[in-house]
Amino acid sequence: MRFQGTASYVATDDLKLAVNAAIQLQRPLLIKGEPGTGKTMLAEEVASALDMPLLQWHIKSTTKAQQGLYEYDAVSRLRDSQLGDERVKDIHNYIVKGVLWQAFDSERPVVLLIDEIDKADIEFPNDLLRELDRMEFYVYETRQLVRARHRPVVMITSNNEKELPDAFLRRCFFHYIKFPDKDTMQAIVDVHFPNLKKTLVKEALESFFQMRELPGLKKKPSTSELLDWLKLLMVEDIDGDALKERDPTKLIPPLHGALLKNEQDVHLFERLAFLARREGTTSARPGQ
Secondary structure, three states: OOOOOEOOEOOOHHHHHHHHHHHHHOOOEEEEEOOOOOHHHHHHHHHHHOOOOEEEEEOOOOOOHHHHHEEEOHHHHHHHHHHOOHHHHOHHHHEEEOHHHHHHHOOOOOEEEEEOHHHOOOOHHHHOHHHHHHOEEEEOOOOEEEEOOOOOEEEEEEOOOOOOOHHHHHOOEEEEEOOOOHHHHHHHHHHHOOOOOHHHHHHHHHHHHHHHOOOOOOOOOOHHHHHHHHHHHHHOOOOHHHHHOOOHHHOOOOOHHHOOOOHHHHHHHHHHHHHHHHHHHHHOOOOO
């Protein structure tokens, strides 16, 4: 079982090495990186490449570790008892399997994605240590020990919103997805838009990376936002010549709403354009 990348996902050599190392070690693969660098998509592509089902657990700030194992629906049982339903006699009818239980109970190995684990409470990762390590858990209501039939390929993503506990990190294989360089980004664009004009791609990438390097930018545009921008440029039939213009008074590129996601960054570009115009006016005065 080796991951070699897919036709629709550009995986660097070190990323493929990390995926395969985690599989060999039978440890969760903890993936970090900027939002929009393809962390969640990686799990989808690994499942597709290895021909394995994908189970996804998207973590929220209110998510508890217990929900991944199972939940006891006491409210439904109380309601059924009031209605005289015969199902109430068997507590198994009110045990709702979580994503981890489904992964453990699967007849074939699965890829299990625990997405954005850093959104949950700080104790959330520690609460899963035993289950992810020993691949088993106990259901107290039914006095049942659930063991994994097959060890799933566990992939965990984090956006670094908060630090993860050391005990949890020790049990993971870690990989940080670096932001793609221009060559890798070119390959990513070619995968998604194989027929896009070379001139447009070249100028779009130039504008995109210049924008990311701008000092003071609150949120740098990501890979997914670049792809959205290119799609809009195609729809609006904007060619590379429109992007090639390097007029400092027109710093904000067309359809910039796909790239800039807050008013502070838009104001930053507008201020730079204003300063560029003022410098141009000053230098054009007689005697300057």
